[in-house]
């Protein structure tokens with residue numbers, strides 16, 4: 612398992628509780644890649660021998676790591692290292708494709724649905740179009756390196772991007788298409804984010820473990836000139852995303 616050589620001496624005189632020292636050592640092993648994502652970690656018994664502490668102490672360290680989303684359990688199979696979270700800064704308007712590319716992850720999409728529908732009154736109002744005028748609705752499963760990360764349903768006034776559905780929406784970035792084909796540069800957005808339990812369908816599509824929440828994001832995206840072009844409803848895996856913001 613590799614950890615054995617590295618198991619550090621615990622400082623039993625320290626004011627830092629022993630379980631926290633064990634956790635720090637395990638955190639370091641996850642960060643260094645010594646304990647790799649989706650690999651099973653040593654059992655409580657093995658860890659208690661390794662660190663010369665009680666199994667209770669090991670359990671306390673592991674529970675804290677599970678709470679933080681660093682480890683997860685599979686019933687009857689043991690405890691595993693979770694995939695690192697994707698840190699998403701909130702200050703900048705970016706597309707999914709850009710977000711993944713800067714992290715060196717390969718973005719892809721699976722089209723779940725694409726159609727035209729008449730704009731309901733409230734949405735028409737928010738998008739500054741007449742009620743009943745055509746909206747393009749695109750529902751996509753978003754993947755990074757083949758992993759299911761999010762479901763996004765975008766609504767766009769058809770008049771601002773006529774013929775959008777004729778493009779290959781699995782191959783192309785939506786924002787890139789809007790820029791290249793329709794001259795729409797999305798520059799600002801209003802976004803709300805809340806945690807929620809996933810629907811059964813979302814849980815299946817996102818291949819999520821039971822008990823993990825989704826981040827439900829609603830966003831109105833506009834061009835620099837203030838033309839609202841998109842309303843998106845997204846569900847991101849809560850165990851894979853961390854949203855960051857600098858406050859002043």
Ligand code: GLP
Pocket residue numbers: 705706707708709763765783784785786787830832843845
């Ligand atoms: C982000 C936004 C969505 C937007 C999408 C476009 O994920 N939350 O509102 O629709 O990017 O992504 P892409 O250009 O990769 O299709």
